[in-house]
Amino acid sequence: MNNTSQRPEDHKIEVVIGNLLRAGVMIAAGVVFLGGIIYLFRHGLALASYTTFQRVPLDLCSVNGIMKNALSFHGRGLIQLGLLLLIATPVARVFFSIIASLRRRDALYVIVTTIVFAVLIYSLLNK
């Protein structure tokens, strides 16, 4: 027994969630890497300029725009898609925690995890 919680089933669920998260991060990293290769191949010899701030183009800031760019294999679009997947992994984690709490009929933690989930969704959909 190697669990911090007093409920062993909690620990099992968390191990599964932990592995899912790692898989999510690996997929996200793979997409970012692929996008990065395309981006470097096309723009690698251009001058790097991040000293002055200009908003990232609008079509790389919204889910729809990112999907469109990624599907046409634009390097920057693919990178943004990978980053979007990455941002989605903790959101998925919280979602799984809601389900785990529901299965345990643990009302208190159903409420706790649902609040966190609502905050995350609000942030992603905020314009």
Added chain:
Amino acid sequence: MNILIFTIFVWLGSMVAGFLGSLTGLGGGVVIIPLLTLVFGVDIRYAIGASLVSVIATSSGAAAAYVKEGFSNIRIGMFLEVATTIGALVGAFLALRLSTPSIAVIFGVVLIYSAFVSGQPRSEGPDIDKPDKLATFLEMNGTYPSSQGLKMYHARSVPLGFGLMFIAGIISGLLGIGSGALKVLAMDQVMRLPFKVSTATSNFMIGVTAAASAGIYLNKGYIDPGLTMPVMLGVLMGSSLGARHLFEAETQKLRMIFSVTIFLLALQMIYAGISGGILK
């Protein structure tokens, strides 16, 4: 510098930052942002966006390892995430309104405070106090593996810990860091959890907290793909190396390494903010 060379250097630097960040449980952000702004001359707003994303990668990527080792307390983490995520939203909205030099100065001050707090030694004796009522109601007490087998611990001062977590969330959202220092402080010093439990639970919470502000930063155009790509990939590789060393590394040594590094970076950030080095 052309984009290819720039990308390689940023990737290497991010790997070191990720290694240190995961070793201390404080996330790569505290090293990434000074690195990008001071060394590479990147606007702090791009740096914040890139750091925030890499913080999510570190936390989610290491989650499995931390859970298996049995240090993280999931229930405490979930409960305190209510405070950190709402705080992160507040912080992200604040960041959209503050000037970049003031963000740099706030960053430096937060880092010095973190360095000071984590430098404080604390004995790790067994906790023999009676369990706190509220913590027991929330089922926050637990055990963790040590050289003498499983050790019991009890959480206390839950309301104060919760309040500190709200502030940790604001700072995370404002500065694009995991704000692990404050999270560890709230759990280790205030809620009196063992240091390794605090560190692992903090790592677990960091990703969710960062995701709460990352959505806003993405929508507002702070997350630049060209810059974030090497940062995220570098931090991810560095942190997976660091997580493997958590169990062996000595607590005191961890704190010392962290404190010294952070203190030096903090002084430079404040100087750059005041002298106009980061003024845009």
